[in-house]
Every structure is written in structure tokens, then in C-alpha cells.
Amino acid sequence: MAKKQRGARRRKNGGIGDDDVDNSREVDVVSNDILEEPELDDLIEDDTTRAASLATIRQTKLLDSLSLAATLSTEKRAAKREQGLRTLFKAMTQYATGAAGQEVIQSRLDEVIIPICFNGLRGGTSPVEQYASCRVLEATSILLGGNNDDYAEQVCKTLVRVVKMTQRAGQVRGAALRALAMAYFICATDVDSSDVVLNLCEQVCAPEFRDEVVPPSLRATALDCWALLSTTIHNAYLAGSDGSGSGDGRGLVILPLLSDCLNSVNLDLRCAAGECVALIHEARLDLGIDDDEGENASERRYRRGSWDGSEWEVLMDEVKQRVAELSVESGKHMSKKAKKEQKSTFREFMSTIVDDEPPCEVVAFRGGQLTLTNWKEIIQLNYVRHCLQTGFQVQLMTNSTLQLIFGADGDLLNTATQLSQLEKRHHLSKASEANKQAYNERNKVRKSRVRAQNSFLHADD
Secondary structure (H helix, E strand, O other): OOOOOHOOOOOOOOOOOOOOOOOOOOOOOOOOOOOOOOOHHHOOOOHHHHHHHHHHHHHHHHHHHHHOOOHHHHHOOOHHHHHHHHHHHHHHHHHOOHHHHHHHHHHHHHHHHHHHHHHHHHOOHHHHHHHHHHHHHHHHHHHHHHOOOOHHHHHHHHHHHHHOOOOOOHHHHHHHHHHHHHHHHHHOOHHHHHHHHHHHHHHHOOEEEEEEEEOOOHHHHHHHHHHHHHHOOHHHHHHHHHOOOOOOOOHHHHHHHHHHHHOOOOHHHOOOOHHHHHHHHHHHHHHHOOOOOOOEEEEEHHOOOOOOOOOOOHHHHHHHHHHHHHOOOOOOOOOOOHHHHHHHHHHHHEEEEEEEEOOEEEEOOOOEEEEOOOOHHHHHHHHHHHHHHHHHHHHHOHHHHHHHHHHHOHHHHHOOOOOOOOHHHOOOOOOHHHHHHHHEEEEEEEHHHHHHHOOHOOOOO
């Protein structure tokens, strides 16, 4: 018997194809190699046709997920509700793209999305369902965009109640706080309302809240939310002293708390505190840079933007020493992975807090790269990336709100001619609609041929 070619042999337990394809979906696999039929040229004739094809596929999948989600409010099985919320989150982050996706989300907001999320947050539901509901609300804020104060006010009361309920799971309370912070960061325009959320974050990140010990993971989440909302306020209100009679900035008030968090045994809490200190220190230094002043930048920087001579100088010296220690800390009390993560993270913090150097983070995407050189943008990027997960790239290319926040050019992001991972998934992978259809057709032909061959067995009946 002739040996089959490598492409014709079937690998046991083979992968789906692309690294970012959702492995939880059930996909019929015949071969690990990309099928030669249909050819890519037959599927996509030009860039315009390809873009239209992708938009149609995304729109169809989004509408299907929303139609399924509409039935979740009356679904009695918790497992079905949880799965439906996960499916809706994936559809919203990966398929709700551009102005068309935003219109679909806006049209189904009051009828589908908010009711099923509030239903999932009611008492008696499982923590998994409550967590998934918060994640959907968090992603909804990004898709709606700015100038949506009504949405922020609509979800505020419910999410604040979840955060304050100490009997709820820590992860659920953290997810609710993240969704609340995202709503006021993206949608709200009222500064006073954002101050209310900042006050809540400062209360939750304390060691005790409402006479209950706060879990370290929830405290770390509260600091992340505090840092996100602090990127929207002026440096003087964040790290300025009481020169105008308005009191010390928010960052200066919580500096003692951040110093204590840096000594915590929880890695996430230490990293969150270090990020907040880096943001405050950067804002403090930027207070000395004012275009209206005549001195050179160095003189202005160290005349107003330094900690020297202030009441916070001693505390900041202790914080700088602790950050430097964490950047080189080693010992058997930590795993190798945790030590590596801590050293890498705190070296970035140390470059700003100790050496007064700006950070630098590069985000690579199809068509170019985005360079971030301040902690405000990096904090916003990490928060949005945590929310969207695998949908971050496609949302960055199609969401005008994210492009405005990070200063990206939407036209430039979509000018590349090579296929993205999402396009490969839809057109080339074994999970694509074309390959699924071809596989089903082969199955039909094979079953028909087998029935014809076995027909003589039933000829006498």
C-alpha cells in the first residue's frame, strides 16, 4: 500500500489551526493542513470584497448571539444562562465592530443587554453568572462610546450595590467595580459622578470596608480602577499640594496606604500599588512643566514638580527604596514565575519613580505600531486590554472611541493587505464556514455512497 502524503495523513488530537481560535467550540477536523479548495482568490477577490465579507460575518454572528441572549431572562437553568452570557461577551468584543456594531448594541441595550445582566446580578444566582454579567456590562461601555451619561447612571446603582455587599464573592465585587469604572471612564462626562466612583475605590482598597476585611485581590482591583479614573483628572488634583486652598491631591492623600500595600504579601496588590505610585510621581513631575513659564524645562521641573522640601519627601524616599528592593527581590518564599513577574514589573516602576524616566510600551497591530510614553496611556491600555481580551486588536482597528483615546489613525490600521488572524479564521482555518460546508458535503456524499453499496442487504425485505 502506497504511503500517504503528509498532507493526507490525519494527526491525532490535532489543533484547530490558529493560536487565537476558540478551542472550546466543537469543530470537525479532517486534516490539519489548509484545504486547497476553495482557494483564497476565489473567496476574496480584492480588499473591498474581503472587508465586506468580514463585516457580514461579524454582523450575522452578533445578531445571532443577541437573539439567543434575548431568551436568557426567562431561562431557568443556570448553566444555560452562564453559557449565554459568555457567548454574548465574545460576540460583543469580537463581532460588534465599527459604526454598524455600535448601532446594533445601542438598539438592543434596553431590551436585551441590561435586563439579562441585571437578572444575572440578582440575589440567588451563582457567582459565575454574576461575574459574567459584570463582564458584559464592562464591554458594553467600550462599544457604546462617549457621551452616554444615561448608561452610566443606569448601571451605577446596581453595580455599587454589588460592590458594597460584603457577602458576595470577591471576584464578583471586583468585576462590578471594574464595570463601574469603565462606564464612567468611557461613557460619563460629569466630573462629579466620577469623583463618587473614585471615593468608592478609595474605600474598597482600604484594609477594611464596612467592618469587614477586604480580600487582597479586591483591593488590587480597586487600585486599578482608581488609577484608571485618575488618568482623567488634572495633575494638580492628583499630585498637587494645597497651593490654591483646595487641599492636597487625591494621590497624596492615599500615599501612606500605597506604601503599606507595597509591603503586602500579595503580588497583585503590590503591583497595583506600584502602578499608582508611578502615576502619582509622573503627575507630580509634570506639575513643573508649564508652557507659560520662561525658565528652562529642568528648572521648572524641579522647582514645582519635585518632592524635595515637601511634607511627603520622607514618605516618598521610603517608597522609592521599597520599589528598588522589589525590583531585585529574590528568595525561596516566591515561585520562579512570581519573582520574574515582580522584577520585570517593578523595574519599569523604578525607572519612573527613582530615575524619573518616562515609560515606553509598544503595541503592535496590523498596519503599524502604537507607542505609549506615559503612565496614563499605559494604565488605560492595560485596563481596556484586560476587558476586551482577544477582541482588543479588532476593536482597536474598528472602534473610534479607542482610536481617539490612544491617538491611533483608523485609516492606517485598516490599510494593510495581509490577512489578520481573524480573517484567517474566517477564510482559511478548519473552523471557517467554507471548510465546514465542504466537510458536510463530503459527509453527505460518503453516506449516500455507503447506503448504495449496502442496499443489497435489504433487497429481499
